[in-house]
Amino acid sequence: KKLWRRIEDWFHVYQFFKVPELNDTTQHNHLYRKVSLYLHSLPSIEDSDFANLITGKKQNDIVLCLGPNQTIEDHFLGATLFWFNQTGTFLLKIRKVDKRRILRPYLQHIHAVADEIDQRGKRDLLLFMNIADDFRRWRSVPFTHPSTFDTVAMEPDLKSKVKSDLESFLRAKQYYHRLGRVWKRSFLLYGPSGTGKSSFVAAMANFLSYDVYDIDLCKISSDSDLKSLLLQTTPKSVVVIEDLDRFLAEKTARISASGILNFMDALLTSCCAEERVMVFTMNTKEHVDPNLLRPGRVDVHIHFPLCDFSAFKTLASSYLGVKEHKLFPQVQEIFQNGASLSPAEIGELMIANRNSPSRAIKSVITALQTDGDGRGCGLIGRQTEDDEMDEPDGVVCGETFHTVKDLRKLYGFFSFRVTRRSSSSNASLPPASPLEKE
Ligand SMILES: Nc1ncnc2c1ncn2[C@@H]1O[C@H](COP(=O)(O)OP(=O)(O)OP(=O)(O)O)[C@@H](O)[C@H]1O
Ligand SMILES: [Mg+2]
Structure with missing residues (x-):
């Protein structure tokens, strides 16, 4: 031949x-x-x-x-x-x-x-990360995070709102262009640690069939590097900045606030921001300059609250396969009294006891009773300065505390930072955005 x-x-x-x-x-x-x-x-x-x-x-x-x-x-x-x-x-x-x-x-x-x-979504998705030794380069690995909208426990109305928002974004190319706007949509996901923000980003990427660019701002040395990285992103991608609030609070940051503003506006002409979904995650937006989060810069704000009874039921259904259980009324009562844990904590208790739903639910009840009083003690209160969890000295679900670390390693594509700040619980999409009016 x-x-x-x-x-x-x-x-x-x-x-x-x-x-x-x-x-x-x-x-x-x-x-x-x-x-x-x-x-x-x-x-x-x-x-x-x-x-x-x-x-x-x-x-x-x-x-x-x-x-x-x-x-x-x-x-x-x-x-x-x-x-x-x-x-x-x-x-x-x-x-x-x-x-x-x-x-x-x-x-x-x-x-x-x-x-x-x-x-057809046949394309294999990629996860890009910026690397520390070359400030201007991305490195990619296959993106195989299994999270989907079905696996994230979230208020059903809000979930379907976000889904239809993304669907209409996908179809809105002409609409955006007629308005002379860059075809992009930006989301802020905020809420305490372990409430599903990173999992939700992965679910969004899987839903859209978009690649993920996970920017670690700590590995960027200047505004121009940030710009250069953004220029290298490809269309049909979700660009993520995790823990933006923490980064902004750091006085030693090498990137200026205006660098981040420019980035958020994706001012760098339409060619580098077309068909992008930008996502910022935060534990709380209380201390962040509201200007940074104004409509247009961040189109959709989604709050990730700690677990309530309805989220607990969703988790029980997916982790334990139980839709109803005789202990549910007791769990409901504890939630009504104001106790709460993050979905991550409850999920881990359930995984550790997955062979026995009753034991799993009992361990959640015990954890809620000990930890759910305004998040003052137990699992939450035991964090040390360097964000590592101490071993519990009680016997309650001792096995699970080890599993917490193991599972974090297992599940994490995104970094799991364990800063915990409590916050209130109403999830909301902001009202007027061009797409929603459409
Ligand atoms: N709402 C949820 N529904 C289902 N699973 C959840 C939910 N929240 C958290 N989990 C589980 O808990 C683990 C940690 O969640 P995730 O990393 O998404 O939280 P996070 O909000 O990004 O936390 P952090 O602020 O610490 O980064 C994941 O394994 C995930 O499966
Ligand atoms: Mg996260």
Whole structure:
């Protein structure tokens, strides 16, 4: 086959086109991602001499990925085209006689196929993190966080509001453009630790089928690095800044408030903020400059309260598989008396006792009785300065306290910071936003 190709090459004049991953200003070249999606969807990838086998998005899914310096053949409108995978660049080889006839429609075809793959959500999602040793680069890993809107316990009305808000955002491209606005939507998730903010971000990304860019502001050295990182994000992504309140409170921060304001406004022209969902998480917004959170900068505020009885029932249903239980009235009464724990704490108690729903619910009751009095003692009150939890000296659910740490390691894609501040509990979407009016 190779010999035949060489003989053929002898009789043809070829032209080459490069599709680099980054353009001159080190921004991502969106065509590169599209070409990559397209090539990896071609059946002929199986015929390449060397391909990598990697795990796909779904469990037990194995996908083929073109290896470095490998060639893949494609056919379009009667012409044969060759793609080479050079590291960071795809090289297209096309016969000169075919070029004029097929190049444009071929590129349009690639766009259309890649868009379709995106739409079908077939694309494997990625989690990007900025790295400490190179302030201006992202590093990516497959994003496989299993959280969905079904697994996050939340007031049902609010959950469906957020879902329809995101759905209408996805359809609102023309609407935003008619208004001369950047097609983006920003969310503030605030509430005590362990109430599901990070899980909710993952659920949003899974729902939208968007990549996640998790910005750690502590690893950024200046405003311009922040800008540069934002410029490198790709459309169809959720850009997340966790614990913004904590960062703003730090006096030693290397990024100015105006740097963050600019970032939040995504002022850097529409090209770098189109089709982005921005999410900021905080424990409390009490001490944050309201200007930073004004409508337009942050479109939707969502409060994540501590667990109430209805959230408890949702957790019991998903963690223990029980919809009703004879101990429920007792639990309800304790909640009515004002006791509460975070969903994370209750979830962990349930996981530790998942073989016996009664024992699990009893351990929640005990924990609520000891810890739920305004979060003054027990699990919560035992935090030390450096955010580590002490071992409990009581016997109550002793096993669970170990599991807390273990599970955090297990579940966390996002950092679990254990600052706890209590706050009140009404979840709300702010009223007037352009999309909601629509
Ligand atoms: N509302 C919830 N519904 C279901 N599970 C929850 C909920 N809240 C927390 N959990 C569980 O608790 C664990 C921690 O939750 P998560 O990291 O999302 O909390 P967080 O609000 O981001 O906390 P932090 O402010 O400390 O970052 C996760 O494993 C998650 O599954
Ligand atoms: Mg979190």
